Amino acid sequence: MTARVAQLRRTAVPYVLELPGGLWVVVFFVVPLAAILSVSLMTGNSIDGYSLTWNFHIYPEVIDQYSTQFLRSFYYGLASTAIALVVMYPVAYWIAFHGGRHKSTMLLVILLPFFVSFVIRILTWQFILADQGIVLGTLKDIGLLPSDFHVLSTPAAVIAGLTYDSLPFMALPIYVALDNIDRTHIEAAADLGASRLQQFLRVVLPLSAPGVYAGILLVAITNIGDYVSAAILGGPSTTMIGNIIQTQYVENANYPTASALALILMAALLLGMYVYARAFGTRTIQEYV
Amino acid sequence: MEADDPAFLRGLTQSRLSRRQLVRAGAAVAAAGSVGSILSACGISGTRDTGAPAGFDWASWWTQQRKHGVLDWANWPLYIDTSHGSHPSLELFTKQTGIQVNYKPVIQDNASFFSQISPVLQSKQGIGYDLIVITDGWELTQMIANRWLIPLDHSRIPNFARYAGPIAKHPVFDPKNRYTVTWQAGITGIGYNPKNTGREITSVKDLWDPAFKGKVGMMSDDTELGSVGMLALGIDPAKSTPADWKRAAALLTKQRDDGIVRQYYDQSYIKALEDGDTWITQAWSGDIFQANYSGFKDLKFVIPKEGGMLWHDNCMIPLHAQNPVDALEWMDFYYQPKVEAMIEDWVNYLCPVPAAQGKIANGLDDPAVANSPLVFPSAAEIKRLRGYYDFRGIDDHNQWTSIFDPIIQS
Amino acid sequence: MSAAAGTGVLGARPSGPRRLRRFILPGYVVAVIAYTLVPIAVMILYSFNKAPSGRLTFAWKGFTLDWYKHPFDIPDLTSALVHSLEIASLSTLIATALGVPAALALARYRFRGRALSDVVILADIAAPSVVVGASLLGFFIYLGVPRGFTTILIAHVAFNVAFVVVVVQARVRDLDESLVEAAKDLGANPFVAFWKVTFPLIFPGILAGALLAFALSIDDFIITSFVAGQTLTFPLWVYGAVKVGIPPQVFVMGTLIFLAGVAIAIANVVAQRRRGPATA
Numbered sequence: 001m002t003a004r005v006a007q008l009r010r011t012a013v014p015y016v017l018e019l020p021g022g023l024w025v026v027v028f029f030v031v032p033l034a035a036i037l038s039v040s041l042m043t044g045n046s047i048d049g050y051s052l053t054w055n056f057h058i059y060p061e062v063i064d065q066y067s068t069q070f071l072r073s074f075y076y077g078l079a080s081t082a083i084a085l086v087v088m089y090p091v092a093y094w095i096a097f098h099g100g101r102h103k104s105t106m107l108l109v110i111l112l113p114f115f116v117s118f119v120i121r122i123l124t125w126q127f128i129l130a131d132q133g134i135v136l137g138t139l140k141d142i143g144l145l146p147s148d149f150h151v152l153s154t155p156a157a158v159i160a161g162l163t164y165d166s167l168p169f170m171a172l173p174i175y176v177a178l179d180n181i182d183r184t185h186i187e188a189a190a191d192l193g194a195s196r197l198q199q200f201l202r203v204v205l206p207l208s209a210p211g212v213y214a215g216i217l218l219v220a221i222t223n224i225g226d227y228v229s230a231a232i233l234g235g236p237s238t239t240m241i242g243n244i245i246q247t248q249y250v251e252n253a254n255y256p257t258a259s260a261l262a263l264i265l266m267a268a269l270l271l272g273m274y275v276y277a278r279a280f281g282t283r284t285i286q287e288y289v
Numbered sequence: 290m291e292a293d294d295p296a297f298l299r300g301l302t303q304s305r306l307s308r309r310q311l312v313r314a315g316a317a318v319a320a321a322g323s324v325g326s327i328l329s330a331c332g333i334s335g336t337r338d339t340g341a342p343a344g345f346d347w348a349s350w351w352t353q354q355r356k357h358g359v360l361d362w363a364n365w366p367l368y369i370d371t372s373h374g375s376h377p378s379l380e381l382f383t384k385q386t387g388i389q390v391n392y393k394p395v396i397q398d399n400a401s402f403f404s405q406i407s408p409v410l411q412s413k414q415g416i417g418y419d420l421i422v423i424t425d426g427w428e429l430t431q432m433i434a435n436r437w438l439i440p441l442d443h444s445r446i447p448n449f450a451r452y453a454g455p456i457a458k459h460p461v462f463d464p465k466n467r468y469t470v471t472w473q474a475g476i477t478g479i480g481y482n483p484k485n486t487g488r489e490i491t492s493v494k495d496l497w498d499p500a501f502k503g504k505v506g507m508m509s510d511d512t513e514l515g516s517v518g519m520l521a522l523g524i525d526p527a528k529s530t531p532a533d534w535k536r537a538a539a540l541l542t543k544q545r546d547d548g549i550v551r552q553y554y555d556q557s558y559i560k561a562l563e564d565g566d567t568w569i570t571q572a573w574s575g576d577i578f579q580a581n582y583s584g585f586k587d588l589k590f591v592i593p594k595e596g597g598m599l600w601h602d603n604c605m606i607p608l609h610a611q612n613p614v615d616a617l618e619w620m621d622f623y624y625q626p627k628v629e630a631m632i633e634d635w636v637n638y639l640c641p642v643p644a645a646q647g648k649i650a651n652g653l654d655d656p657a658v659a660n661s662p663l664v665f666p667s668a669a670e671i672k673r674l675r676g677y678y679d680f681r682g683i684d685d686h687n688q689w690t691s692i693f694d695p696i697i698q699s
Numbered sequence: 700m701s702a703a704a705g706t707g708v709l710g711a712r713p714s715g716p717r718r719l720r721r722f723i724l725p726g727y728v729v730a731v732i733a734y735t736l737v738p739i740a741v742m743i744l745y746s747f748n749k750a751p752s753g754r755l756t757f758a759w760k761g762f763t764l765d766w767y768k769h770p771f772d773i774p775d776l777t778s779a780l781v782h783s784l785e786i787a788s789l790s791t792l793i794a795t796a797l798g799v800p801a802a803l804a805l806a807r808y809r810f811r812g813r814a815l816s817d818v819v820i821l822a823d824i825a826a827p828s829v830v831v832g833a834s835l836l837g838f839f840i841y842l843g844v845p846r847g848f849t850t851i852l853i854a855h856v857a858f859n860v861a862f863v864v865v866v867v868q869a870r871v872r873d874l875d876e877s878l879v880e881a882a883k884d885l886g887a888n889p890f891v892a893f894w895k896v897t898f899p900l901i902f903p904g905i906l907a908g909a910l911l912a913f914a915l916s917i918d919d920f921i922i923t924s925f926v927a928g929q930t931l932t933f934p935l936w937v938y939g940a941v942k943v944g945i946p947p948q949v950f951v952m953g954t955l956i957f958l959a960g961v962a963i964a965i966a967n968v969v970a971q972r973r974r975g976p977a978t979a
Contacts, residue, residue, distance in 0.1 A: 014808035021801035021860050022816055028857040029823050029831065032838035039837050042332060045683045046407070047431070049335030068699070087731060094728045101972075108964040113735045115960035116742065116953045117918055119937045123945070124738035124745075127757045130564040148503065152566060153552040167735060217825065225827025228920060232941075235552045236545050239698040242829040242921075247698060249833055249925065251400040252690055255333070255840070262833040266826060273825065333841055363929070366775070366940060371753070374772040394775055395929045397939035405928045409845050556942035564757075579944075583756050 033266070040259035050255065058260045066244055066261065070268070073240040076155065077224030080162035081170075084219055085212065087163070088171040092211075093204075095171075096178035107175065111168050118165055122232050125164070129157060129233075153235030161229035166219040173218065177211025178204070217276070221269055241265055339411045340436030341608055351442040351613075359389050360615040362420040363402075365602065366394040368473065370635035378631045382622050388615045396422060403428040406607070410437045415609030419616040422472050425462040425601050426512055427686050429469075430679060432605070438468040439606040445617045446470070448624035455668075457641035460601055461527060461676040469603035470620050473575075474639035476666070476674060477513055478597040480562055480572030480580075482587050490569060493521045493593040497540075498569075502549050506561050506570030507541075509553035511693040512677055513598065514541060517571055518693075520595045520675070527676045531688055538692045545696060553697045562588060574663040575638035582637075582657070590663055592673050599639075599674035627652065633664060640664050739957055746950035754944030766947040770955075773946055779936035780952060782848065786932065787916040790855035795909050797856070798863030803897075805864065806871035823861035831858065832925030839926065846928030854926045855919065859912035866911060870904025871897075 040058060044050035063070070095106045113121065128135055129151045139145045151157050181204060189199045227242030241261060248258035369392070370378050379390045396402045402423070406416045423429050432438050443450065449457075449470050457471035481490045486501065496505055496517070508514055516526040518537030529537075544550055551567050559576040561567045563585045577590035606616045623629060624641075630648035633640045634655050640646070643665065650659035658664055680686040746767070749760035771777045805816060835854050839846055874897065882892045920934040927935055937949050 011810070014804035014810040014813075017800035017804035018810075018812075018816065021797035021864065022819075024797055025819060025823055025857060025860055028835065028838075028853055029826070030819060032834035033830075035841055036834045036837040039333070039841065044332070044335065045687070047335050047337050047435075047683050049333055049337075051332035090724060091728050091731050094724050098725070102968070105964055105968045108960075108967055109732060110735065112957065112960045112964060113739050114918075115914070116739060116957050117920075117934045117937060119920060119934050119941070120742060120949065120953045121738040123937075123941060124741040126560075127564075128737065128741060130566060130757075132565045150503075150551075150566065164735070167731075221825050221827055225829045226921075227829060228938075232557075236550055236697075237699045242827075244698060245829050245833055246924075247694070249836060250404055251398075252694075253400075253404055255837060258833060259837055262830045266830045269825070269827060270822070367754075367944070373769065374774055393929075395931060397942070402929070405846060408840060408843060412843055559944075579754075583751060583754065584758055584760070 033263070036259035037263060039255050040257075040263060042256050044256075046253045055256070058256055059264065062257055062260050063264060066241065069239055069241045069244050070264070072238070073224050073242065073265075074268075076159050076162060076230075076238075076240060077220050077226075080159045080166060080223045081216055081220040083159070083163045084166045084170040085216065088167055088215075089174055089212075092171045092174040092178055096175050096181075103179070107172070110171055114165075114168055119228070121164075122161055122228065125161060126152065126232060152233055153238075155234075155238050157233040157235075158230045158238050158240075161233045162223045162226060165229070166223060169218050169222070170215040173214035174208060174211040177208040177214075181207045213276075217273060221273075224269065225265060334411070336407060336411050336431070336435050338435075339413060341439075343436070347440045347442075351445075354614045356388070356614045356618065357612045358387055358615070359391070359612055360420065360619055361391045361393070361418045361612070362616075362619070363393050363395050363418045364422045364472075365396045368394065368422070368602070368636055370632050378623065378628055381628065381631075382619060386618055386622065388618060390619070393418070399424050399426060399428045403431070407431075410435070410608060413609070415611060416607055419606060419610040419612040420604055420619065421607055422602050422604055425460065425603065426677065427680050429462060429603065429605075432607075433463070433468055437608050439608060439610065439613055440467050441470065441606065441620070442617060445614070446621040446624070448621045452624050452626055452629075452642045452644055454641055454643040456599065456601075456639060456671060456674075462601075462679055463603070469601075469605045470624070471601045471641040472604045473636055474599060474601045474641060476574040476590075476592060476597045476599055476639060476663070477508075477517075477571060478574065478590055478592045479569060480559070480577045480588060480590050481569040482562065482565070483589060484587050485565060485568035490589075490591055491594055493517060493595045495593075496569060496571070497521065497544050497549060499547070499549065501569055502547070503551055504566075504568040505544075505549050505551055506558045506567035507544075507550050507553050508558065508571045509555050509697050511690055511697060513571060514553070514697065515689060515693045516598050516675075516677055520593070520598075523595060525596075525675055526598070526678050529678055531692075534689060534692050538696060541693070541696050545699070573638075575636065578637045578661060578663045592666075592670055594673070596673050596675045599671075599676060602638075634658050637661075637664055639666065742950050743954045743957070746947060746954045748947065750947050753946055755947045755950060756944075766951045770948050770951045773948055775931065776933075776936055776940075776946065776948055776952075779931040780933045782930060783917050783933040786848070786852055786855055787913050790852055790859050790916045791909050791912045793852075793856045794859035794863050794912050795905060798860045798908065799867050799901075799905055801860070802864045802867035802871055806868045820861045820864050823858060824865065828919075828921035832922040835922070836925040846926050847930045850926045850928065851923055851930060851932065854922050855916045858922070859916060862911050862915065863905075863908035866908035867901060867904045870901045870907075874900055 038052060039050070041052060041055050042050040043053045043055050091110070095103055095110075099106055127133060130136065131150045131152065132140075136145065136149065136151065140147050140149070151160075185207070186199055186203050189203045194202065224240075225242050227240055227246050230238050230240045230243055245258050245261050245265070248254040248261065252258075369376050376392060379392060383389060402421075406421075409416045423432065443466070449466070453470070456474050457466075459465060460469075460471070463469045479490055479493070479496065483489060485504070495501075496507070498505075507517070515534060515537055518541045519526045519529055519533055521540060522533070522536055524533045524537070552561065554561060554570070556573075556576070558567070558570050558572060559580055562570050562572070563580055572590060574590055577588055580588050604616075604620055606613050610616065623632065626642050626644035626648050629640060629642040629645040630653055633642075633645055634649050634653050637658060646659050646665045649655050662670060678689070680689065745755065745757065747762050747764070748756070749763045749765070750756055751760070801816075804810070805813060805820075832854070835850070835857075836846070839850055844850060878900070879892055879896050882896045883889075887895065918934060919932075920938065923932055923935055924938075931939070933952070937945060940946070940949070
């Protein structure tokens with residue numbers, strides 16, 4: 001074959017390889033987002049139908065109407081992310097540095113509970129945290145807690161549920177980053193006279209930053225948009241924006257409102273990601289990976 | 290799984306968000322958006338006039354229908370007699386009529402089921418079921434108004450006329466039972482644990498009692514919530530007006546803001562009551578019955594003196610059903626007292642066939658069910674029951690939800 | 700790296716009163732792991748609980764093996780589980796078939812649209828489930844596509860592809876290109892070079908991506924709840940049944956799934972032992 005054809009084939013290769021997967025994602029992820037952008041600008045109802053009226057006014061309307069739920073979702077999401085970070089960082093650290101040859105097994109052990117459907121797990125938490133259940137009931141009986149203390153149906157229960165479900169997703173990226181750290185850096189610091197604490201704070205912690213970043217991202221995004229934890233463990237006034245979107249779509253068939261809410265959530269999260277990435281310094285991350 | 294695979298998370302930790310890339314991405318998204326917008330410029334069509342033509346001659350249509358020997362039935366879970374995976378009443382039916390029943394308990398919620406079948410019916414296609422069960426409410430109102438249901442041929446369901454009790458005949462939402470026959474009915478009243486409340490409960494207003502602060506369960510269904518609010522004000526929900534709704538909403542908001550409500554529950558309210566998280570709650574009759582049977586004997590159910598809500602779960606034949614005659618045969622079959630007895634003995638909701646009571650007491654030897662006012666209420670109790678407000682149109686319904694939803698989803 | 704692995708960043712082994720400190724961190728890790736296992740323990744325990752009404756109750760009624768004898772008594776629960784397994788397997792297969800070539804393209808070649816693809820893939824992973832589910836539902840409603848098994852499959856492949864791409868892509872980047880070059884120098888054409896050299900080397904990454912996709916698919920709830928129509932998957936069935944009271948078989952199935960996971964973990968330990976202490 002001619003050099004020209006061979007050249008064309010070479011340049012075509014990546015496109016051909018990427019096309020099927022890329023096309024699927026574009027058609028079933030990007031286009032639907034564009035479609036609901038359109039739906040959000042429609043007016044009407046399910047009986048008479050909806051038509052595109054470019055009703056941009058719906059955006060300020062729903063932000064105003066549901067600002068409480070939006071803010072609450074960010075609060076619950078970020079709180080649960082922070083807790084997950086604090087809880088799992090030491091675990092990831094220990095596995096990375098003291099795991100030896102059982103590292104992958106230990107990671108699997110952390111993942112094990114999450115093989116079981118999380119609906120089942122939240123259900124058992126509901127039982128465990130019942131007002132007169134094994135935990136609270138016993139504590140109340142011995143007088144450590146007032147008798148009308150309850151965990152369920154409070155924001156604390158929702159945040160706890162969100163945190164619980166995100167533990168492995170926080171641990172994994174941090175573990176990978178920690179595992180990648182070249183131990184000679186640490187040894188060098190030790191040789192230079194750094195104490196153990198300094199070795200950790202000035203060598204290990206910064207080098208694990210990309211993992212922490214990835215973990216925070218994964219967990220925060222999942223948790224801010226969640227609705228199941230609030231539905232099962234929450235109470236009045238713990239409604240998250242995910243619950244509202246679900247209700248508006250499925251129960252009320254209020255497509256424009258629901259679509260607008262979903263897009264606002266997506267935009268807010270993307271903005272947050274971007275700001276966070278810039279603040280963190282994307283160049284620094286690139287260097288360390 | 291290679292859980293220690295650095296590859297996965299290195300891929301994630303690599304940031305690709307340089308500004309130029311984002312701008313490019315933004316441009317591409319805008320392009321996709323405009324394509325999407327062009328596509329969507331046509332809008333989404335509504336359901337109006339997508340059903341059977343008005344004035345269609347159903348009588349002669351029915352004469353042309355024949356039995357096919359198969360029945361596709363969508364129902365709610367745990368709503369038919371079950372014994373180790375099989376359903377005795379259905380098996381008896383197959384034995385006596387030869388009709389195979391494909392029983393699918395897939396309906397979990399009226400709104401979500403309706404949202405799934407409505408686009409199919411809207412495009413004038415069959416939903417794959419000959420028989421479905423929907424509660425009276427806005428979804429049923431729409432099904433009837435859109436003419437998405439096949440009117441029943443009562444000449445082929447004589448057992449209904451013969452055996453149906455007063456709660457099943459001529460319900461407000463479907464006078465003359467033109468489209469529906471009751472599968473099961475139920476009462477929304479108050480469930481409570483006297484050991485916790487310390488006294489007997491008789492009134493709807495007890496749900497507002499500050500003595501039960503933080504221990505009251507209310508329902509997250511806005512129809513149930515709104516209705517109980519109105520009962521507390523002495524208003525009959527079926528005859529209420531939007532002004533009444535606003536007054537009820539104010540009362541319910543106060544109940545929430547005063548910290549009296551523990552949580553707005555879907556059907557999981559029963560667990561909260563059983564666990565003691567709530568002491569008093571809006572409740573469905575059958576759930577309390579089941580709870581008593583499962584060992585929570587303390588729980589009681591009461592129809593408040595202001596009234597309880599009577600709801601019906603109804604059998605109906607959707608448009609484009611493939612086997613309508615087989616559906617009618619099942620309706621006729623289960624309205625026989627001995628069959629209804631088999632079903633009721635297991636389901637324990639309100640029985641549409643009073644004669645089944647005798648069969649359960651004697652034939653099935655189950656006095657607990659036979660004598661239960663939750664399954665066979667007395668005439669006096671039936672008098673205290675009220676029907677729900679029948680929405681006149683979508684604006685009506687939207688007004689109701691916009692008034693009551695913010696209370697539940699604050 | 701391996702030399703310091705045993706002693707960690709703490710340097711020389713501490714002795715004397717410091718010895719207790721060595722147990723703080725491992726103790727903490729054990730506590731966390733125990734905490735994550737608490738619901739599992741409850742689930743396993745109550746899968747042996749008697750349930751006279753056929754619905755699971757958390758009041759202890761006595762030990763029974765009944766539910767293990769009749770785990771498939773509830774046809775719709777069983778079919779929901781089957782649906783979940785089918786969708787997970789199919790979507791994993793399709794996502795892998797689509798994702799591996801895409802990952803190769805993104806990792807090895809420079810082409811127009813590569814940066815954009817990276818962003819889109821990242822957005823796909825990062826997008827909250829509610830938004831993805833809602834947008835797919837809106838999309839299907841607009842197109843008039845009936846929701847069911849197919850739409851669930853489509854949705855699962857859509858998010859699984861992104862995960863497969865990310866995992867495999869990183870693995871391909873790690874690949875020592877000189878090996879592939881050597882194969883080509885020895886006369887292998889691109890296809891042979893791929894199958895005989897590249898593929899075996901990136902296979903662990905493909906496997907990891909596939910397992911991740913499978914796990915994500917089988918437990919997916921939010922996205923599935925939007926696009927499932929009347930088809931039920933295991934998580935959907937359980938969530939719906941929670942309202943009425945779940946049958947004990949749900950806990951039985953959960954326990955069996957958990958035990959399958961334990962078996963995989965044990966197999967991993969054995970495999971690691973065989974491989975020797977040097978690799979980790």
